[in-house]
Amino acid sequence: MLTTxxxxxxxxxxxxxxxxxxxAFTTPQATVSFCIPDTPADDPxxxxxxxxxxxxxxxxxxxVFVLVFVLMLVATTxxxxxxxxxxxxxxAGDAVVVxxxxxxxxxxxxIHGASAVVMLVTSIGLLV
Incomplete structure (x- = not known):
């Protein structure tokens, strides 16, 4: 169950x-939500x-999505x-950059640190 x-x-x-x-294509300003200050979102x-x-x-x-899907099908968890x-x-690197x-x-x-933690918890669930 944990692995699934x-x-x-x-x-x-x-x-x-x-x-x-x-x-980034539909709303370029949303890409600035990466949280790096002084990013000119309104500059064409x-x-x-x-x-x-x-x-x-x-x-x-x-x-990544395709590789994970392939790994789910043919590899071990x-x-x-x-x-x-x-x-x-x-x-984690994104957090350092910010x-x-x-x-x-x-x-x-x-945002970035929590994403890294969720990925680590997910990986632990797959490794256990």
Missing amino acids: SATVLSDLLGAALIFMGGR AFRPWLRVKGLREIACRVF MLLGWYVIALAAIP LRSGGPKAAAYG
Whole structure:
């Protein structure tokens, strides 16, 4: 039961991240919610960079989503668990970037740090 819940949670995380990347195209200002201060969301010259970020985020998340799905089908849950642990470095790194850029601590810990913790808990559920 724990493994099934953790597997479903890992898929939901991937789907949520694909959705967040897609917001860079529909609402470029939403991409600034990464919480780095002084990001010119309203500057039309900056919007292509936001779209590039969104496209890369979508591509990375689709890759992760497909790989997780393939791992669910053909690999052990232990392998999937180790993979999710490795991916937890991404939101942890995002938290460090926000903190070092002078962004709000609440966002660094509450958004990015919490995402890393959820991924770690998910991976533990897959490894146990």
